[in-house]
Amino acid sequence: MWLRVEGFKDLVRRWWTGYTFSGSFSHILACKLKALKQDLKTWNREVLGNVFSNKEAALSQIGYWDAKESDLGLSPEEAEARRRAVEDFSKWASMEEISWRQKSQQLWLKEGDKNSRFFHKMANAQRRRNYLAAIKVNGRRLTREEVVKEEVVISFHRVLSEIDEWKPSIIGLPFSVLDREEARALENPFSE
Structure with a gap:
């Protein structure tokens, strides 16, 4: 869904290259991913907000312009504002559909399948599996x-x-042991 927002990839690239951490490569990667996650959460909340409420707001704006058009007609500026509201509604509806598809974790579903019973079951199945009722x-x-x-x-x-009573212990477990000759052989230099 975020890929539909203009300039999103450049924003992520700018964030990623702006992070500076030191340590092992795996530590740096983990830190960058953690920082990116926080930036994405903030960006999503501030830029996109609630996709469903944005779609509803655009729909109510269309309703407002339609009512005004039926009563008095629209000026060219108002007609342009109505056209922008229709574009906004289309954009938010598309993003909501993509969001539902992502929530379903079923990549093979087409974007037009959002209203099927199966789609909603798949979208909510993960939440039910992770829920602890009692x-x-x-x-x-x-x-x-x-x-x-x-x-x-x-x-x-x-x-x-x-204290360690409940944890597994190696005390009393039989292990194979090397005798002195085998242990000494391990320290010999390599031969051809």
């Missing part, structure tokens, strides 16, 4: 979101702050 703690079933979050944090805190 948990059972000490025999109690917890369903309220705040209580579930609190219990998950408490449980992880308890498990991660325990």
Whole structure:
């Protein structure tokens, strides 16, 4: 969806080349990706905003100009403003459709398929898979979101702050051991 915005690629290129980090290549890449993610979030919120509400605003603007046209007719400037509103609506509707397709995680769906039941099921399936409706703690079933979050944090805190008793240990596991002759052979210089 962002690729439809004019100048987007240049903006990302400018951000990417502007980041300076030091360290290993993998560290630099991870830091640049993290910084880019934050810049993209901010840019998306400030430039695009809510695509659905932008589309609705453009549609209401078209409705306004249509009502005015039916009552009094439109001046050339007003007709131009109505044409721009129609273009805006078309742009936002297209972006909303692309957004739904991306949310569905099904690249083979065509942009015109957004209203099918299957499309909406696929778009919301990931959210349902990642949703935790209830948990059972000490025999109690917890369903309220705040209580579930609190219990998950408490449980992880308890498990991660325990002493090494719960963690796997290598004590008592049999390992193959090299004898002195084999160990000495490892330090010999390479021969042809």
